[in-house]
Amino acid sequence: MSALHISQLYKHYQLDAVRVPALIDINLDIQPQRFTVLSGPSGSGKTTLLNLIGCIDKPDSGEIIIAGQQVGKLGDNALADFRSRHIGFIFQNFNLLPVLTAFENIEYPLILTKMPAAKRKARVAQLLDAVGLSDKARNLPGQLSGGQRQRVAIARALATEPQWVLADEPTANLDSQTGAAIIQLMRRMQRELKVSFVFSSHDPQVLAAADDAVFIRDGQLQPMPAKTALGSVDSNNNQQQVAA
Amino acid sequence: MNTLSLAWRNLLRNRRRSMTTLLAMVIGVVAILLFGGYSGNINLGLQTGFVRDSGHLQIQRQDYFLYGTGNPAAYGIRDYQRVIEVIKADPVLAPMLTVVTPTLSLGGIAGNFSAGVSRTVVGNGIVVDEQNQLRLWNDYQFPDEARPSPLSNTAQNAASIGVGVARVLQLCAALQVNDCPQAKAPLSTTNAAADAASAPDDISALSELEAAPKSSSPAEAGARIELLAANTHGAPNVAALQVVKAEMLGVKELDDMSITLHLKQAQQLIYGNDAPQVTAIVLQLKHTEQMAAAQARLSQLLQTEFKSLSLEVHDYATLNPSYGQITGMFAAIFSFITLLIGAIVLFTVGNTMSMAVVERTVEIGTLRAIGLRRGGIRRLFVCEGVLLGLVGAGLGVLMALLFAYIINHSGLSWMPPGNTDPVALTVRVWGEPNMILGTAIGLLLVAAISAWWPARRAAQLNIVDALRHV
Ligand SMILES: Nc1ncnc2c1ncn2[C@@H]1O[C@H](COP(=O)(O)OP(=O)(O)OP(=O)(O)O)[C@@H](O)[C@H]1O
Numbered sequence A: 001m002s003a004l005h006i007s008q009l010y011k012h013y014q015l016d017a018v019r020v021p022a023l024i025d026i027n028l029d030i031q032p033q034r035f036t037v038l039s040g041p042s043g044s045g046k047t048t049l050l051n052l053i054g055c056i057d058k059p060d061s062g063e064i065i066i067a068g069q070q071v072g073k074l075g076d077n078a079l080a081d082f083r084s085r086h087i088g089f090i091f092q093n094f095n096l097l098p099v100l101t102a103f104e105n106i107e108y109p110l111i112l113t114k115m116p117a118a119k120r121k122a123r124v125a126q127l128l129d130a131v132g133l134s135d136k137a138r139n140l141p142g143q144l145s146g147g148q149r150q151r152v153a154i155a156r157a158l159a160t161e162p163q164w165v166l167a168d169e170p171t172a173n174l175d176s177q178t179g180a181a182i183i184q185l186m187r188r189m190q191r192e193l194k195v196s197f198v199f200s201s202h203d204p205q206v207l208a209a210a211d212d213a214v215f216i217r218d219g220q221l222q223p224m225p226a227k228t229a230l231g232s233v234d235s236n237n238n239q240q241q242v243a244a
Numbered sequence B: 001m002n003t004l005s006l007a008w009r010n011l012l013r014n015r016r017r018s019m020t021t022l023l024a025m026v027i028g029v030v031a032i033l034l035f036g037g038y039s040g041n042i043n044l045g046l047q048t049g050f051v052r053d054s055g056h057l058q059i060q061r062q063d064y065f066l067y068g069t070g071n072p073a074a075y076g077i078r079d080y081q082r083v084i085e086v087i088k089a090d091p092v093l094a095p096m097l098t099v100v101t102p103t104l105s106l107g108g109i110a111g112n113f114s115a116g117v118s119r120t121v122v123g124n125g126i127v128v129d130e131q132n133q134l135r136l137w138n139d140y141q142f143p144d145e146a147r148p149s150p151l152s153n154t155a156q157n158a159a160s161i162g163v164g165v166a167r168v169l170q171l172c173a174a175l176q177v178n179d180c181p182q183a184k185a186p187l188s189t190t191n192a193a194a195d196a197a198s199a200p201d202d203i204s205a206l207s208e209l210e211a212a213p214k215s216s217s218p219a220e221a222g223a224r225i226e227l228l229a230a231n232t233h234g235a236p237n238v239a240a241l242q243v244v245k246a247e248m249l250g251v252k253e254l255d256d257m258s259i260t261l262h263l264k265q266a267q268q269l270i271y272g273n274d275a276p277q278v279t280a281i282v283l284q285l286k287h288t289e290q291m292a293a294a295q296a297r298l299s300q301l302l303q304t305e306f307k308s309l310s311l312e313v314h315d316y317a318t319l320n321p322s323y324g325q326i327t328g329m330f331a332a333i334f335s336f337i338t339l340l341i342g343a344i345v346l347f348t349v350g351n352t353m354s355m356a357v358v359e360r361t362v363e364i365g366t367l368r369a370i371g372l373r374r375g376g377i378r379r380l381f382v383c384e385g386v387l388l389g390l391v392g393a394g395l396g397v398l399m400a401l402l403f404a405y406i407i408n409h410s411g412l413s414w415m416p417p418g419n420t421d422p423v424a425l426t427v428r429v430w431g432e433p434n435m436i437l438g439t440a441i442g443l444l445l446v447a448a449i450s451a452w453w454p455a456r457r458a459a460q461l462n463i464v465d466a467l468r469h470v
């Protein structure tokens, strides 16, 4: 499984006449099969970077190679197919389809990859079990708590066995206890399934659980802060490399 | 979890809005089908009337249709009996035919010379039994009974006239015509009386001669009139007729002009001792759909077997221009209503789908992020529109059938133009599968088209913007 390469990435937003630089010359490799956190103050560009990594947005310039694919070269449909196979998303607001049950929400990405029905059903059941929601399979999202919804969302993100799972502030809408449980779940799933997690967070719990951390401020990568600030982050695992 | 079931659930999500949209569609479909059923019924009613009256096809001498009224006798069909026999025996035509009957049109002056009044009339000589058979045609199962000709079982000299003719000829009392106030004496009473006294002397004499052998007892029902016409040689001839009935024909021009008599009597008047002729041979078919085939075969016969007779064929629509005019008018109104409703449905569904797209922007962004292609988003929303259309069409058809049933069993009646009796108000929806199917498919198409634009917009959404949408 290959690393995520980002080089010379620029992105700006145009607000009326004002040009807002959101990412400036990002050069970054993120190691696979790890729990990597993007952190930084509000408005620093975490979401923007995750969107670019997730191939749902296009950079102004620069290159991203993810899952061995130079995604800048893909067309719209190819990108959609690429996302459905290689990238899972976990959203701050869970973003489950309200008309689908927990089971169906998890099943949906598998339908997109055209997995045969029998295999699909088995896979969903297994995922539901893994996130501890086997008894809620038939519940609609409206009938689930926030934490349960995020579990469904995690299962959905993992359904197609993607190489990368991206989560933008997955615990921001949860109380700290539920948030901690969700982080634990993600951590466990990441280890068990050997996927690569990248997510943004302000949450110290999340930072504490991370293998690697990337700091960003005003759209630019920051040198590593003191280890002490990172708590349990293992310095050996600190893979942040600012490419030349 | 296919697109269809996802679309269906999304529709159920906002029940009230879906219901309102459905209601608009149902009302539209009901309006189209009921009006279509109503006008379709009128068209078939008209057709039935014309087919009962003058058949599907008529064989006439060339140009009779255009010039014949001026001098019908000049356009007689010689040897018409043979023509009829050949047609009846023709292996192609025979199985399609219900009635083949000759008629003779003539122009003349009808007079009640004892009252000193007369007027020009258009006469029609008919074979009564065959005309009665014509009137039995009911291929579209109309509930009304065909009334037999008033000339049924009457003597050779019997005639029926329009009520307008009866009024002018002052026969109201004798023929029990209502709505016939005592005619005010014309201003020039003396002149008229003088005219009546002087001019018709010889005619009265002629008619007296004609009538002499018959005993016209005053006890006989009806009234006696004389019909004066020019024979084939241009000489005047007169027939004494016993009017058995004054008929309401529904159209004033006809009421004021028409006289119907037995074909034999009419031929006697026009052709005397010469070989009798007719001005038209009326053909009635079992079904109107057979008309093209029958017409083709007839044309063939007319160009070979009967070439020397120089005949031509006309269909009922040509013979009765009002048929095309009335059906055309209804078609125009129908098109207008359909267009209007189509436009309303277009905007209603378009609006509903647009609102759905706005409401579900975040969902659209999520689906796209998960890996649904633009086409998938488009399909989803178009599918919702089509589903709405499908349900709307289904419910609409059911409602239209229900309303049609209620109307048809409500005992309502109305007076169609050119009719003398009120007719049950019927709408033909059931049994018009083409109209139903056409309307349903049309609605589906409109719904699909109106969902297409919002769906396209949804598919074009920028994923990140959609996800940020609040
Ligand atoms: N769609 C947009 N239009 C204009 N400016 C934007 C847009 N999205 C982000 N920005 C700007 O780009 C910069 C980076 O935003 P981004 O959302 O990536 O920050 P963030 O690190 O995710 O912040 P937060 O922690 O508050 O979520 C900010 O200055 C923001 O105002």
Ligand SMILES: [Mg+2]
Residues within 6 Å of the ligand: A046, A047, A048, A168
């Ligand atoms: Mg953010």
